[in-house]
Amino acid sequence: VLAEGLNLQDASCLINYELHWNPVRLMQRIGRIDRRRDADTEARLLADHPELKADRDYAYYWNFLPPKELEDLLSLYKTVSKKTLRISKTFGIEGKMLLTPNDDYEALKEFNSHYEGSTSAEEEIALAYQQLLADNPDYLEQVKELPRKIYSGKMASTRKGYFFCYELPTKRADGSWSDGDGIYRWYVVDPETNQVTKDLHEIWTAVKCERDESRAFNANEEQFSEVRKVIENYIKKNYLKAIQAPMGKKAKLVTWLQMI
Template identity: 25%
Template sequence: MRVLITTDILSEGHNLQDSAIIVNYDLPWAIIRLIQRAGRVDRIGQTADRILCYSFLPDEGVERIINLRARLRRRLQENAEVVGTDETFFEDDSPQVILDIYNEKSGILDGEEDAEVDLTSEAFQIWKNATDNNPTLKKTIESMPNVVYSTRAHTPVPLQPEGVLLYMKTTEGNDSLIWVDRAGNSVTQSQLAILRIAACDEATPAIARDKQHHELVQKGAELIAEEELTAGGQLGKSSGARFRTYERLKSYFKQMDGTIFASDELSKAIDEIYRYPLRQSAIDTLNRQLKSGIGDRALAELVVGLRMDDRFCIVSEDGDKREPMIICSLGLFQRI
């Protein structure tokens, strides 16, 4: 047959390898159905070089009539209530998520990255692999002065433009990465993406510094400082361990006020986390526990324990803020 119009149920069990074009004129509530449809065509016996999949979404006027999004959201909610599910099409009211799915945007089905946990783990693994393979690197890298810089060849693409990567310690003691383009704009908020774009091996040759390099480093440092002030105040980013722990404990303490769980030690720990930066070991511990879904009471006990063992905050007695410190920068520019 040249054309087959069918529902998922009617097409089940049919091998459609003689076809090479799929037209989706609806949006299934489970992504697997899209995969299954393509699988009935792209199977043993298929002779076409390419399988083409077209998907149609209703325009605004039709959407108001058929109310597709609301019906899908209700179906997903009912499914979650019965069997539980992590599959989500709608994080908010923006239709962009659906469009990204149908346009096969790279990474749309990937889980959300916990930036700080993954960043710490990945950075340590990069360091370990490099120094294990070449032990002399450890001494060489550790003896480098701050503000050291280099440049490597980079071919720009729409989402990965030319620019500078900057690693900096802020006045609050936080480690921050930023990637700024030639216009001085931040390219991405993902610390992990910035770490990965910096990847190169020992044999990667350095190229001449671009004339904008230091100017972009300055712009990056200003953006980091501005972000630290605006994104959660002195607690740092809202996705960070310090911000999340503070908000959780503040809410928990308010609920427990007047009970035995609202201890003086917990109150001191909450005050400390607001005033001082966390130690790196505390950040790693808290990120692991937050990612594993630790409860409020257990989180409070963990924080109090870390504080009593002097493994929680970097306490400055005079209360003075540190100077921001640029550790290093890497230029990403086309070879001339």
Template identity: 40%
Template structure:
């Protein structure tokens, strides 16, 4: 059992070259590392508190230096999942949980919305005034296909389906041309009630151009990161203009 630092030193290219030169028969085995991350059983963890130590150190490092892409050792190690686990473990709700609770409350207060939502077509568009003065933005909600491991495909490949996909939010700010992806940065801007006036002032061509920019952003970031096939495209479900006040 080794610390990650020792694994890194083991893979020093110069050392690996010397080992292969001295032992050619090991060429196929070198430069490959298999590692497991594990935690002790609960009764032992009471004594060691390793999980608390590791997770708190991870969060502290992130707050100080940031963790690129919110990932840990590999692209599958989800930092956000760790943070959400800690919040659940400590008895606090996450932002996503708060949003789900708000959604359930809205459906309870307006039960007719369930049937109305089922009747809505794809690519629903609406608009309202931006909550901040002299600001304009466009909100997008996409469903992005992912591999469906419940379905068998050719040559052990799994088809990419919308049902197995992920819902992603994007907010395009017109002034800065920045694209925001975190729900925490978006939810308060788009929050509406049945009494919220519908306002649409941005030119249609401008909206179309913005949508193309956002979809290009998705292709160059998310789809590229998950190595999606070229034919896979994000599915626009809803978008909202946030007009200048």
């Protein structure tokens, strides 16, 4: 019931009540409970639940298989197993398991080193971020001092449009809703078609620039207001309604960029 792209870094177990026909989607689901890259977030989680410290190094999943009478009709398990087996023989799957512990196959490589060790899109962004921090030791402290809604512009390298970073409200464990400590999402809006892009790597490729890159900006207030309405309506329909956010809870604009 959760929207795609929602990370479950404070969870430790994923239960699949139904099996997607595409095994890659199954692996992506499991990967959503193991997004534990932020040391500060992990420290806060352990501060609230110190009893879970021993389990934080592991992610668990449980697959419910269809009853035999349904399996005879759907052949879902057979379909998923064959597809997963084909992938495993090519790339390898982390944990050396398929859908159940008894499934047998030859694990050629660990899933994290698939494609002969090439860097994934997420790894490329993470490495670039680490290099940014290494080159600018005071960067994180400087960012904390910046005002909200700052903006800039650049000549488009891959696509034109408007980049937005929004902070989205989330529900805390005690039932209250966040007000300034939510999650962050990136979006790009094409002002001609109003199409919204959420792909992280695609957006990062479009917005990244060098320190000495010239600022290019020609948007006026009316143009910006129209594009902002598009993205905030999109967030309302595709995020706020999905999490059943209460009245008054809105996404907060952090920063934006025009690409011309």
